[in-house]
Amino acid sequence: MDDKLYLLCTIFAARADITNSSLLYDQANGNFTQECFDALCILWPELMDPNGLSFVFQQGPSDDQVQLSDPNDLMMNLLEVDNKLIPIIELEHDIVHERSEKVKDFVSKRILQLEQDSLITFDNILSNWLRRRILVCDEFNPNNVLFNEPLWETHSKDDIKFAQWISGIIKPLSYLNLRSGSKTLKIKDFENFKPVDIINLILGNINDDEYNLSIDASIIIQELIPYLKYSKAYDIFLDIVFNPSVFRFDTAVNYYNFRQLYSLLSNEIPIEFKEKLEELSLKIIYDNSANMLNVTSSSELEQLLTQFSPGTKVKSTSLTANNLKWFAHYMNLCFQGYSLSDINAICQSSEQEQLAHFASMVKGKICNSQSQQTIDVISNLISESKIKEKQIFTNLTIDKQISIFVEILLELGEFDLLQNFVTLNNSKLEENVLEKYFWNFFNNATNGLKSRPEIKKAEKTLQLMDVQNSTVYKHLHTLLKVADTLSRYSINLGKGIPFKPCNIFEFKYNPSKLISILLELNRDLYKDVANSMNLIDQLVEAMQISREHLDRESEYNKILVIHIDHALVNMDFTFAFQKSKELLRRDSVSTYWATVFQVCKFINPNWIDSEVPTEYLILQLELLGDLLSVCPADGLDIVVSQWSGAELELSTRNLIDDKYSIENMGSGNEFSQAINLLNDVSNSFTNFLSAVNNN
Template identity: 30%
Template sequence: MIEKKLAILASVYCSKADIKQLKRIIPYFKNQKALIFQFVQALWPELQDPLDLKFLFDVDTFNGDEDHAANSLNDILVQCLEQDSSLIPLVETNPDVVLERYDQLIKYVTRDSQIDFNIPPSHSSWIKNRIIHCNNYDKNLILYYQPLWSQLELTSEFNEWVNGVLLPLNNIPANNRIHIEELIKMDSAKRITFLLGCMPSSTSDLGFFSNIFLPMLRYYKETDLDYYTSHYVNPQTYKLENNNEITILSKIYEISGSVEVGAKVLGILYENGQNYFKSHPNKFTDSELRVLLTKIGTEDSSLHLKLLDLIRDIDDLEHFNSFKTLFDIQEGTEAQQYDLFTIYSRSFRIDNISELEKDFLFNKLSLRQKLEIIIESLIEKNNLSEVKKLLDEDPTPENNELLIKNFWKFFYRSENIHDEAFKIAETILSMIPSNFNGSAKRHQLEYLLKNSRDLSQHSINLHPHGFKPNYLLNYKDEPMAIISNLLELNPKLYKMTDKTQDILSNLNSCFDKKTTEVAKSKLLALHIDHALVNRDFMFAYQLCKEWFAICKDAGNDEGIGKQWLTIFQVGKFIDPEWPDNEAPTEILILQMEILSELLQYSPIDQIEIIATQWSALEVELSIRDLSTDTSISNDSNSLQFIQNSLNEVSHTMAAFLGRNR
């Protein structure tokens, strides 16, 4: 309760600007600095000398002196009331009354603002609010607190506010001024309208723009600049009848730094340049104009189609009466116009093809040439939505061929499937009709992208510098080399025949080839090789059976038989981990089965080698005692199965040899 009584006394001292008494009790509010600052802001006399408040910003003010340390809250309350007995009825009354007075006081000084009195305000924000408060009392009190803030170290944001709001508002004639708070609360349209309403009769008064309009425009850049440039930066407002307008436009462009504003300024120079030159015999030699052109012209993206970059390089300018003299470009050759149009297309934007049809400057170029240049430029800038818009207007086969051309450009440029070039190539392809069948079929290119994505999921080494999508094109005639590379670098892949068959099929599709039976047999042979490397005999055996099935379907295709040596290796395979480096009996019989069937598909001059190996296995099997062989199950069913298998293999071998004698 004592704290609330002291707070009530503090509010009285603030309203009387009683610095001495206020300084006595401030130390007792060390942990509630915000409360004291709020009292001062709301209650301190508006016309009191601002420097009287400097004590608030001194560190020692809230720390207190020796008397403060020796006195309790009650002591200081008694001392204050002894100093001024008229204050006794204010605080020495019913506690409920004191609480009611305190609550009303807080409500008044906060005025609906939410303030945490445990958090002291920053000096900058407090000074700013105090300035606004006093200005609400008198709109001419704009720089009244300058003597105080100039002695304090305030934030850069506060200084920007002073330069962008207070100083410009103070420079406005008194009869046009409004309150700071009113200015702050205005939207862009109202604020711009108000400022322009304060402009002297001359629409290009440099003093007004330099001291009032431009500083405030810079401060409210995020909200007001776009409104002003959209509604006022145009040939109708800036007629260029005096040099000040060039200076003003230069400053506006400097504030914005944007391509769009630069284009607007250049458009004004183009349309009204003749007005400017009438009153400026020096023309381009005028420093202000050269500075402006140099600022805008240094960025390629800020060039305007109607103003050429060569302006900056012309020395003899005596004969130019307007920028429109640049239409001399119409007399240039087709090649010259093509090169220039290509340069300007980097910044030129069109909303529809009809805009190109209206172009009269590049008169040697056809609409098709211009459109192709624009489309290529948009693709280079990754502005593919604009490309699609133009293509929808002009769905001709020539455009599809142009897209194919650019697809290849970005496909070759891509380093991997994640970079921007690859993604652009994907988007370009999506714009080509699915039934397009020109210089390249769309489905071929789709498979090319699919292969790039699929292969990137595995380790692959098609080039010393790693995998780039376009390296696939080097294997157009030998896609099997890619599969071989995958199997070498991805050990687990040897069991995924479905996966490699899909990859091979997709590779052939992108090269417009069919996957033949010979190719399938080669693929199986590769998997068999890697199965043997991984000592996976049973998987190799299964693949051999698939290989024989392909051979049977292919008939007399000699290409298939070329893989006979790989199958032969299965018949000779020895796992170093087998006991005594001998194949288990069951494996031995499977090898004999493989060799006997291989005889039907191997070259004639290799039959003897295969038969010899089969005989060697037969001899090896004949010396084994199947009843005691630990590598097989000894139950009668297993032995009978092995015997039947052996009889079948022997019968197959005998039948084949009988046919070939």
């Protein structure tokens, strides 16, 4: 290219002259020289909008240096656009040439500086140019690695190798710099780092003993995996990161980081490295499973091991992932407190040692949980000994294991086995003996939950009793059921006196008293009258209370009164009103008039000015009218007086702009409930006055 045209090109580039630069580029007819191309890269201002250089990608430069077909015409076109450049053209040839060479030398040196120590090149000329441009901008402003993203978004689609450089170097570095704050890295420095250094940069020196950072999934997905894909540094990464000294599982964070890295990498790592990843990971799990169980559960360990290929070997051992999975399975079921290496040690031990381990495990398991499930677990363990890869007690025959199992069950008085024995041998046990044990277990129980040991024993005893005579002991089944139900609530018989199942019989002649105690400590139950009556019915059946001594209708009235009282305690006027209406519709309720009267004069201190909302005042008037029909004579004056006061208060209310209306108190739900109740209210005033006149 002519020196004058080259100087014009450098001037246009230096002042980011998009119009003239693109004109020169377009009219070069594909013969835009590499020197001009480099000048655009180096001299174009670093902070100018990168979209200004988009014209470069409209056509590619040529490698040859063929003279332009008519440089004079091209120069004239450029000067027509900007005549201030004419003095440059009029300079003597030697001066123009000298200046041109100086600029070329400057640009060339900058290119060499950018490429120094770099092993990254692309086959595509535009890719190399854009990489240099990215490095130029990054040298000036390393805080914005993605500055030239508009340029590569389109171009990277045409060059896979360049796109890999963007995704494996540029983008991970941008995320890393964003996390690092002021400690930003330049692209050139990042490129020249060794893989081990970059891995430590991304993960934060994960192999340090004091490392306690939680690795976010975004770091792995956005930084680590793209870099590993680009650098092919999987071997290095696996060797320095996936080893038992890094992942000791001594903290929850350490275990979390392992799970994060393994789960995300296992789906992305090339197949040729997948086996190594699994082998190293299994070695980590095997060596540090004891620590792992301090931060997670054996069931999670079992679930984790299912993610590995069954035949993958544990590095430096003959064990496979499938072996470890079964070890973890048994650890979860009956070897709590053992590690994977502990289980493997049992497998390798002598017959006498295995016998001691088996007996200890069985006895501990049964003592810890006397249930059919426990028996099933141990039975399955024995049965699975037929399969080699599932064997734990390799030197004990199945018959020997069964013999030990049965002896321990009998020694501990396990009732499941006893029940099976009775059924299979058609034996009959003395009912009075079974009843004695039932009451011993029940009375010694400190909690009635069916999961508690003493209750479970009582239930198993009852099952044996049912074999003798199933119809006689129906009430005891109900007793266990109601004990279980009551024990799910908070109940105290006094300060520091917890409720025990045997206390149920203290309420044989007043079961509603137990309901009252129940509601005192379980505030959410006051709305569930049906639940209370269900408990009453169960108590009556469980304690075999005669209906002659306990009328259900009268008991229901008592329950309603208890629930009304607790509704007021919980400031629930609406519920108290509803149940008061229900109570007054029933027979023989005059005894409870005082409870209803409390509803009629109830005031919630949280109401505005401690005044009864107008809607509730009307409901109280309604209730007073109903109360008059059941109120004893000595209570009439009190009821009438309360009515008068409520009626007077209502007459003073401004019903058009009522500050005491629930609607104006901001409680939409409460207002809706009140309106629904008001819709059912009769003409209280008329009813009440008529009642007064009649009395």
